[in-house]
Amino acid sequence: SFRCIKHSEVKKALNILQPGYTPSRFALAGHLLNEVFQEEKIKCSEKLYGELVCMSIDGWSNIHNEPIVCATVTVDRGNCICMTALTPLVIHITSEHLTALDSDTIKSCEKEFKCHVASFVTHNAANMAKMRKALEETENTS
Incomplete structure (x- = not known):
């Protein structure tokens, strides 16, 4: 406020x-x-241009119990940049929601900042683990 x-x-x-x-x-x-x-x-664009980056995501609930997902990217020198923090339009974040959200976030990061997401880090909740597997399968088939 x-x-x-x-x-x-x-x-x-x-x-x-x-x-x-x-x-x-x-x-x-x-x-x-x-x-x-x-x-x-x-x-941020200057720091990320042409870099291999590590993207990480995490989720939590705000004071209204609405889900929030935040994606950050880290470059080799340890610079961490918040890519996006958003409140998805769904109440329960499933692996399918996360897969679509993260796939879009990766593409957006690579397009906007001209970098390459080389690794992806999450915690080990069931929906995150399932999402990582889906992203890996998508990457292997593209």
Whole structure:
């Protein structure tokens, strides 16, 4: 939530850093966030271009008990970049959902950042194990 920008201590801190600067939560959630996102995306693209990467995924539930799946990529030098964090439209994440989600995430990563996903790491839950097997079979038949 960007409402915290109105908190008195946040205002004090911003005033120390940049006297007279008082951004609104709408500016933070809008054009400022978009600008920083684009800058960081360019940095990620530069780090990942042409690299062999390791992708990892994990899932958990948010405070509303909705599933969240997060994919990260790590390059040889240990730089870790969050690819995606999303709330799938399904309540129970099956291996089939994970297979489709992860296949799309791998393709998106390779297309957008011009890197190659060389390895894939998950934990050993039953749905993850089944998904890894399905991804391996898909890779072997392509």
